[in-house]
Amino acid sequence: MRYDVIVIGGGAAGLAGALALARARRSVLVVDGGQPRNAAAGHVHNFLTRDGTPPADLLALGRDEVRGYGAEIITGTVTAAKPGFTVSLADGTTHEARRLLVTTGLVDVLPDIPGLGALGGDVLHCPYCHGWEVRDQAIGVIATSPMAVHQALLWRQWSADVTLFLNGGPAPGTDEAAQLRARGIRVVPETIVDTHAGVRLADGTVVARDALVVATHLVARDEVLAGLGLAAEPVEMAGHVIGTAVPADPTGATSVPGVWVAGNVADPRAQVITSAAAGLTAGAAINADLVADDTRAAMAGSGSPMRQPG
Numbered sequence: 520m521r522y523d524v525i526v527i528g529g530g531a532a533g534l535a536g537a538l539a540l541a542r543a544r545r546s547v548l549v550v551d552g553g554q555p556r557n558a559a560a561g562h563v564h565n566f567l568t569r570d571g572t573p574p575a576d577l578l579a580l581g582r583d584e585v586r587g588y589g590a591e592i593i594t595g596t597v598t599a600a601k602p603g604f605t606v607s608l609a610d611g612t613t614h615e616a617r618r619l620l621v622t623t624g625l626v627d628v629l630p631d632i633p634g635l636g637a638l639g640g641d642v643l644h645c646p647y648c649h650g651w652e653v654r655d656q657a658i659g660v661i662a663t664s665p666m667a668v669h670q671a672l673l674w675r676q677w678s679a680d681v682t683l684f685l686n687g688g689p690a691p692g693t694d695e696a697a698q699l700r701a702r703g704i705r706v707v708p709e710t711i712v713d714t715h716a717g718v719r720l721a722d723g724t725v726v727a728r729d730a731l732v733v734a735t736h737l738v739a740r741d742e743v744l745a746g747l748g749l750a751a752e753p754v755e756m757a758g759h760v761i762g763t764a765v766p767a768d769p770t771g772a773t774s775v776p777g778v779w780v781a782g783n784v785a786d787p788r789a790q791v792i793t794s795a796a797a798g799l800t801a802g803a804a805i806n807a808d809l810v811a812d813d814t815r816a817a818m819a820g821s822g823s824p825m826r827q828p829g
Contacts, residue, residue, distance in 0.1 A: 521615040522546045524805055525606050527597050527743055528622035530555050531791045532782025532798035534581035536620045539802030541588035545809065548614055549585065549592040550606070556624050556783065557791070559636075564648050566792045577791070597743050604747075604777065617812070618777050618805050621744060622798060625762065625783040627735035630663050632686070634714035635733065643732045648790065650677035659718055659728035661711065662688050663735075665759050668695040670734055675702045682726060684718060686711045737762025737787035747775050754787055762787045771801035779805055 524540050526533045529551025540547045557563070557574045564570055569577060582592055596609040600621075606614045629635050629642065636642050643649040657680045660671045668691050671683040683699065687710035691699060699706055709720040717725040739751035744765065751763035764787055771779040781801040782794035789797060 520546070521617070522548045523616065523809055524548075524618045524620055525550065525604070525614055525616035526620045526622060527600070527606065528552075528624060528782070528784075529582070529592060530578070530622060530624055530782060530794065531581070532624075532789075532794040532801075533620065533622035534578070534585055535795040535798030536622065536779075536781055536802035536805070537585045537590050537592075537798075538581070538588065539799050540620075540806055541585055541590040543802075543806040545806060547585075547590035548616070549590060550595050550597050550608065550614075551592065552596045553594055556627065560648070563791050564651070565790055566795075574791075599746050600743050601746050602775075618779070618809060619747075620771070620779045620781065620798075620801055620805060621765075621784060622780070622782045622794075623740035623743060623784045625740055625764075625787055626738045628738055629733060629735055630661065630686075632661070632711055632714060634716075635731070641731070643730055644735055645790070646674050646677060646732075649730075650674065653730040654678060656680070656729035657727065658682070658730050658732060659684055659726065660732045661718075662686055663733055664761070666734060666757065666761070668699065669757070670732065671704050672698060672702060674732055675704060679703060681705070682707055682728065684711060684726075685709075687721075734761075737764075737783070739763045739765055739784045739787070741765055741784065744778075744780075747778055749773055749775055749778065751784075756788075769800070770804035771797060772804060777808075 523545040524547050526537045526549040529549045537547050537549045562571045563577050598609050599607040604616050604619050654677045658674050658678050659682050661684045675681050682705045685708045712719045717727045719725050741751040751765050753760045754762050754764045765780045765785050767773050767780050767785050771781045779801040781797040
């Protein structure tokens with residue numbers, strides 16, 4: 520079977536795109552590897568009407584909705600995608616589609632510090648996702664980039680007890696140090712040995728913290744796009760590279776005709792609800808593109824001329 524659209528990745532972005540396309544009466548196949556970025560998180564937040572829902576429950580609800588409109592969802596790992604489009608899976612099967620929507624997400628690369636747990640579980644990264652849950656607790660921000668001072672000041676909104684661990688890195692500049700002092704944020708310059716039971720420093724001191732915060736390096740899962748000539752590019756924030764993403768226009772269309780991206784693979788800062796919105800936007804754009812394609816084919820079959828855009 521040749522599908523109208525194959526969606527690679529079944530998270531919020533992929534399922535939202537599949538839902539829009541299935542409701543548009545398109546034949547849709549969703550292929551999901553079952554490795555969501557937020558698997559370790561207890562709950563999804565800032566998703567209107569679904570705040571506090573466990574991530575697995577949200578995906579289960581989404582899959583049921585998508586299947587209810589006739590789309591197919593299979594568990595599998597896509598190993599390659601070729602122009603045309605032919606999608607190959609790890610189990611040796613192949614599937615064909617007229618269009619592709621890639622929503623493979625990203626990988627959070629943690630610093631190499633012994634004892635750091637899973638992101639979203641023992642280690643936090645987003646105050647909007649987890650800040651309320653650790654409000655008024657002792658929070659430790661581990662510096663991993665030049666954005667560390669900004670990060671510490673941001674988390675100060677949720678707790679008066681914030682410590683910035685430089686982990687042997689560069690000290691804040693004069694202005695930044697003044698900002699930290701003004702907000703009562705303690706700065707610890709020593710190197711961190713491990714975080715198994717509090718933050719243990721090289722001199723043997725252990726600093727007790729209820730929650731640890733780390734800014735991860737956000738690496739787009741773009742491997743499946745290599746066969747299509749697409750690759751992720753660096754993404755900057757305030758002049759600093761925070762990760763990578765696949766370039767696309769506001770609808771998710773890439774430089775390769777017929778290929779769209781949505782969610783964290785295209786926007787590393789997107790939260791769950793943002794990714795879902797991007798998937799919907801991409802789904803609508805893909806359907807419009809298919810409508811134009813279908814109309815051209817119908818006009819050619821009837822012998823009627825069709826004006827070309829422009």
